[in-house]
Amino acid sequence: MKRIVVALIAMVGAAAVAMAAAEMAVQVKVGQLREKPSFLSLVLAEAPYGQAVTVLESQGDWRRVACAAGQGWMHKTAIAAPESALLARAQQQATGASTGELALAGKGFSKSVEDKFREQRGNLDYSWLDKMEALAVAPQQLQAFVTEGDLSLPGRDS
Structure with missing residues (x-):
């Protein structure tokens, strides 16, 4: 009887480890691996x-992941199961965007993609989008903002 209980405990433990170390993929143009589970945390x-990323741990909406770039925290919205796109296509779910448009949105717009989209959709004004894309904040600027604003980050003493 003890052997059965020990075997069951071992199987449950193995299943928990397998679930914790889920294989996922980055679903945004560039996924940022952060030091702590916060958008204000340093990008590592x-x-x-x-x-491909391996989820090592979960904390709220954040996942600690490991990949070729290293280890760090990524928001859950930046990653998804690799097969999720295949499942959606297989089920042929109706959306307001084509499969091609969804794929392009995940990869981000380049000049050639924007030109093709503009050709298909008419002459659209991208000036405000271009201004937003041009904004860049250096890690040092972000750290100064956090320090000067006396913001507290999760996992750190104030």
Whole structure:
């Protein structure tokens, strides 16, 4: 009887480890691996769209992941199961966007993609989008903002 209980405990433990170490993929143009589970935390590395990641731990909406770029925290919205796109296509779910448009949105717009989209959709004004894309904040600027604003980050003493 003890052997059965020990075997069951071992199987449950193995299943928990397997679930904790889920294989996912980056679903945004560039996934940022952060030091702590916070958008205000230091970016340690970046992982490109489609990069495979292994989820090591979960904390709220954040996942600690490991990938070729290193280890760090990524928001759950930046990663998804690699097969999720295949499942959606297989089920032929109706959406307001084509499969091609969804794929392009995940990868981000380049000049050639924007030109093709503009050709298909008419002459659209991208000036405000271009201004937003041009904004860049250096890690040092972000750290100064956090310090000067006396913001507290999860997992750190104030």
